[in-house]
Amino acid sequence: MTSTSPAVDQQRKLVTSVPGPRSQALHARKSAAVSAGVGVALPAYVERAGGGILVDVDGNHLIDFGSGIAVTTVGNAAAAVVNGVQEQAADFTHTCFMITPYEEYVAVCEALAEVTPGGHEKRSALFNSGAEAVENAVKVARAYTGRQAVVAFDHGYHGRTNLTMALTAKSMPYKHSFGPFANEVYRAPMAYPLRWPGGPERCADEAFAAFVDTVHTQVGESNAAAVVIEPIQGEGGFVVPPAGWLRRVADFCSEHGILLIADEIQTGFCRTGDWFACEHEDVVPDLVTTAKGIAGGLPLSALTGRAEVMDAVHVGGLGGTYGGNPVACAAALGAIETMRSEDLCGRAKQVEALFTERLELLRSKYDVIAEVRGRGAMLAMELTAGAGDLRPNPTVTAAVNAHCHAQGLVTLTAGTYGNVLRFLPPLSSPDHLLREGLDILEEAFASVTP
Numbered sequence: 001m002t003s004t005s006p007a008v009d010q011q012r013k014l015v016t017s018v019p020g021p022r023s024q025a026l027h028a029r030k031s032a033a034v035s036a037g038v039g040v041a042l043p044a045y046v047e048r049a050g051g052g053i054l055v056d057v058d059g060n061h062l063i064d065f066g067s068g069i070a071v072t073t074v075g076n077a078a079a080a081v082v083n084g085v086q087e088q089a090a091d092f093t094h095t096c097f098m099i100t101p102y103e104e105y106v107a108v109c110e111a112l113a114e115v116t117p118g119g120h121e122k123r124s125a126l127f128n129s130g131a132e133a134v135e136n137a138v139k140v141a142r143a144y145t146g147r148q149a150v151v152a153f154d155h156g157y158h159g160r161t162n163l164t165m166a167l168t169a170k171s172m173p174y175k176h177s178f179g180p181f182a183n184e185v186y187r188a189p190m191a192y193p194l195r196w197p198g199g200p201e202r203c204a205d206e207a208f209a210a211f212v213d214t215v216h217t218q219v220g221e222s223n224a225a226a227v228v229i230e231p232i233q234g235e236g237g238f239v240v241p242p243a244g245w246l247r248r249v250a251d252f253c254s255e256h257g258i259l260l261i262a263d264e265i266q267t268g269f270c271r272t273g274d275w276f277a278c279e280h281e282d283v284v285p286d287l288v289t290t291a292k293g294i295a296g297g298l299p300l301s302a303l304t305g306r307a308e309v310m311d312a313v314h315v316g317g318l319g320g321t322y323g324g325n326p327v328a329c330a331a332a333l334g335a336i337e338t339m340r341s342e343d344l345c346g347r348a349k350q351v352e353a354l355f356t357e358r359l360e361l362l363r364s365k366y367d368v369i370a371e372v373r374g375r376g377a378m379l380a381m382e383l384t385a386g387a388g389d390l391r392p393n394p395t396v397t398a399a400v401n402a403h404c405h406a407q408g409l410v411t412l413t414a415g416t417y418g419n420v421l422r423f424l425p426p427l428s429s430p431d432h433l434l435r436e437g438l439d440i441l442e443e444a445f446a447s448v449t450p
């Protein structure tokens with residue numbers, strides 16, 4: 001820890017109901033000042049955080065199973081991130097890299113070339129948000145290929161800007177009432193084993209055939225600039241495609257001159273036990289988008305890809321006022337250094353082992369839990385009507401989630417049908433907090449299921 005931030009006591013502690021009176025007062029101010037369109041999952045207002053704990057304004061210590069949606073992988077206010085930010089902020093806060101550049105931006109791009117999949121020559125460009133990185137991936141793919149069409153998948157999530165809304169599958173809440181959306185976006189079925197009509201065994205073959213059919217009949221191979229895919233879907237419910245499927249999609253793309261864009265914004269930076277989830281499938285994408293875990297909570301995103309693809313864009317075609325802000329870059333360098341020195345990929349595998357054992361035990365006890373899935377410290381349970389009945393169960397999902405929140409465990413939901421509980425603990429969380437969080441989850445199932 002740094003000298004400026006007192007260590008956060010790594011114990012769950014509830015001193016009021018959650019949310020407590022101070023949080024409730026702040027939430028009343030929120031309602032009067034912040035757009036109703038900005039929703040809040042758990043209105044406990046945070047004052048301090050670190051390790052595996054969020055401390056709210058009422059003094060409650062909450063166990064964090066969300067990492068602010070897979071962002072604080074290295075922990076909140078991680079020492080190397082705080083030091084980098086403090087030093088950089090004291091030196092200078094902004095020049096605009098496109099006007100007068102600075103080393104930190106270049107150093108982040110060098111680090112991205114090292115850690116992203118593939119040993120080929122790479123180039124990167126930095127932006128502010130994940131959606132912006134995806135938008136730029138599509139721009140680059142179109143410029144390089146001279147083609148327009150982009151293929152995305154059912155249950156996919158790529159952001160909230162106009163083009164990324166078009167790429168995102170789910171209407172409510174992401175797209176509802178916000179159209180019209182960008183054109184030349186096509187959608188293929190996702191290889192979703194639990195919900196594949198022909199059953200999980202036939203999912204890989206049939207989903208690949210359906211993908212090929214979509215590209216061939218609806219797009220035309222020679223019109224397709226890129227296929228955009230999350231190697232493990234995030235907001236869609238941590239859908240893990242069957243082994244080998246992504247490889248076949250990648251091979252099809254390279255056969256037809258279609259660029260493969262891996263959206264690793266949620267899966268990247270050690271979250272799944274590898275630096276990037278594509279590695280597990282031995283897939284080297286042409287372009288990779290990253291954000292979330294990249295900078296320990298500072299707003300930064302990146303597009304990294306083959307040098308010849310990234311350099312195909314005319315000078316001035318990529319950029320933005322704040323993209324690759326020096327303070328965010330310093331944070332990223334600190335976060336990446338922490339991932340390396342603390343072997344956070346190894347830590348994610350330990351978290352997977354600890355969680356999987358407990359979640360599978362729950363699944364054997366509660367037949368509303370249809371499946372436990374995910375990889376590394378990106379794990380989920382899909383809840384259904386029970387006993388072979390796959391109708392989604394958002395009601396029990398919401399009740400379990402609410403029980404956890406009231407007990408001081410910050411859990412998140414996901415899934416097209418709102419029936420997935422997802423777990424994304426910070427990799428700085430000690431085991432005893434992970435175990436206690438899983439105890440609370442177990443109590444939640446006991447109390448909300450008949």
Ligand SMILES: *Cc1c(COP(=O)(O)O)cnc(C)c1O
Nearest residue numbers: 129130131157158159234265266
């Ligand atoms: C969160 C997310 C995005 C969007 O990132 P923002 O920073 O919220 O714009 C895009 N793709 C995936 C896979 C994500 O999880």
